[in-house]
Amino acid sequence: MTTVGIVGAGIAGLHLGLALRAADVPVTLYADRPFDELAAGPLLNTVAHHHPLLERERALGVHHWPAAEFGYRAHHHWIGGLRFTGRFTHPSCAVDHRLYLPRLAEDLAARGGHVEVREVGPRDLGALARRHDLLVVASGRGALSGLFPRRPEHSPHDAPRRLVCAGLYTGIAPAEPAAVTIGVAPGQGELLEIPLVSRHGRVTALLFENVPGGDLAVLNELSPAEDPALFRKTVVEKLHEHHPATAERVLGDFALTDPRDLLQGAVTPAVREDFLPLGDDRFALALGDAHVVVDPVMGQGANIAAYSAAVVAAEIAAETVYDEVFCRRVARAREEVLLGASAWTNLVLDPPPWLGELWRGLADDPRRADEFTDNFDHPDRQWRALATRRRVRAFLDGS
């Protein structure tokens, strides 16, 4: 009987575990800390789940926060003064992963998945590989994060392009209709304002993506625990200065919900090799952030991680030999979507001048704006639409 070991307890590892249990494959998931500790810890991210991911949650029976109730159906764009709205065909929904992940871990355990809390380092992989038919490394943090070699042709950056300051806030009037607001302050960075379900109920996540050395980088140097008033004042000031589409809805009682509800950090985007030989014809397969790390600016990370998990689960269920042929097959099956998300995100981080044609075109044509927005569900399609100026023009022409 095939058994699969999964290192990492984020959305990638949990979705893989749940999908494998649905196919009756024995699974052990290695988590680096207890889930209650994770639930009580600092904000993990502010990612929205898009329709394909929500559909997978429904299929797995783990869609606990109905998107029809908690979700949203549009993106409002404010790009250097240009405004337009794009509508999704199906709603998206954002839930604090400190609620989401522990709940899915419960589901996994209830379905016979074995959850083991232990740190796994590079030197443990050989022994784990011998315990399982296949080892999947889905841990983007800690000792295993650099395990798989970077693919330089798909990894143009060796340092973060943005300083991420993500927090949960109250005191922002919701956009009408409910939507994510995407603000672009040219040269300074982006702001994603996201309606999000947290332990406080519905709150507003502000995901500042600040250009290093720019005017908003100060947000990554202030501590709301040390000086909450200064932090609040600076956030409000910077919103008014650079992100007016959100600032115009900030109310008097605007506040960070809790110092714990803040994440200040940065991500170096990378596409890594799909697998690593561990000797004796056994392999570790890369999944999630261990495989492809994207900057959060386009909100693709969790979505492509869960997508990749679904591909891997289907390939595992269709095979019995987990060798290099298998790993290459997995790589080929998931590549277009993952590379699409990565390349699209990198494009937005370093926008070429001609991207302005796209924004003007979308502002002029609601049908194209809707298609652009729907493509957040399909990063491969988005990349085909945006990869080059020629493609952008063809996309805007509707051809």
Add this chain to the structure above:
Amino acid sequence: MTTVGIVGAGIAGLHLGLALRAADVPVTLYADRPFDELAAGPLLNTVAHHHPLLERERALGVHHWPAAEFGYRAHHHWIGGLRFTGRFTHPSCAVDHRLYLPRLAEDLAARGGHVEVREVGPRDLGALARRHDLLVVASGRGALSGLFPRRPEHSPHDAPRRLVCAGLYTGIAPAEPAAVTIGVAPGQGELLEIPLVSRHGRVTALLFENVPGGDLAVLNELSPAEDPALFRKTVVEKLHEHHPATAERVLGDFALTDPRDLLQGAVTPAVREDFLPLGDDRFALALGDAHVVVDPVMGQGANIAAYSAAVVAAEIAAETVYDEVFCRRVARAREEVLLGASAWTNLVLDPPPWLGELWRGLADDPRRADEFTDNFDHPDRQWRALATRRRVRAFLDGS
């Protein structure tokens, strides 16, 4: 309006042209010689069309030789004395390409495809590329054959592994039931005996795959035009010596149908790059033998060429920008089947010792033998079954 130029008038080019016309895409096919000249020329190959290709012919309305009438449903194997039979789920069918290609060229012209007879060399590509939105090079012979760089990681050979001596014969009692007989004379090469429809009606194709320097290599040095009796005598002798499963059905009137119905040659297997930039964001896409050349021993060439044409046609119809992103998408879409056929064929040409386990296993288990035979329709599945000793064992275990 998109127009596509296709250089090469073999099965790859014609299937692409027909599929594009079915999608209403304007097409010009450049043939290096008139089709009546090709029809009157020497034997081109002896390849059987397997079910997926026959299904595409049906869909395109060009299935002129019904497989139910002219086809066969089994492979008889004789491997160093070991005998077994595998059955196809659906019949395969072999038609002389000197009948097949001119007929499909008529179909293409009748459907508005433009057929132009002219030699195209490397220096003509730039001008042709400016005439079309996309240029597809599907010519495995002549000046363009080496156009696309070899991919060394998938091209282990730089010289032919077999000397091919293919001919059409009468005077062989057909196998019962109708079948291709595959003989393996270890160390000397292979023989494929194929029921084939030719201008003479039903004949038997003998495709000798002779190891260079081996005992059958002499077949590639004799000329039936110069000394028909010696050629006939030598073929009969070598059949009895090395390919008894066919020899036992050779009758007194055994003869080559015509000196023209013989092909003596050799193929260097190669997997080449999928595309070539021609400047100005225009590209030549490789198809058929210009892209992947396999030794004929497993009869995959025409089948993967037509498969690849179908993939390319679908991708062309789904796109409007034929740039590098498009070319890479095509490459990804067809890669598994093409590499599978190539790797499987190369495995058979240089059989590792453990391949004996496969043959013994197939001889012992008719269900596996049927699956192995059916996988001639699906080279990607065949490669997944055979890639390594471990995979062969799993395949034989039925897991």
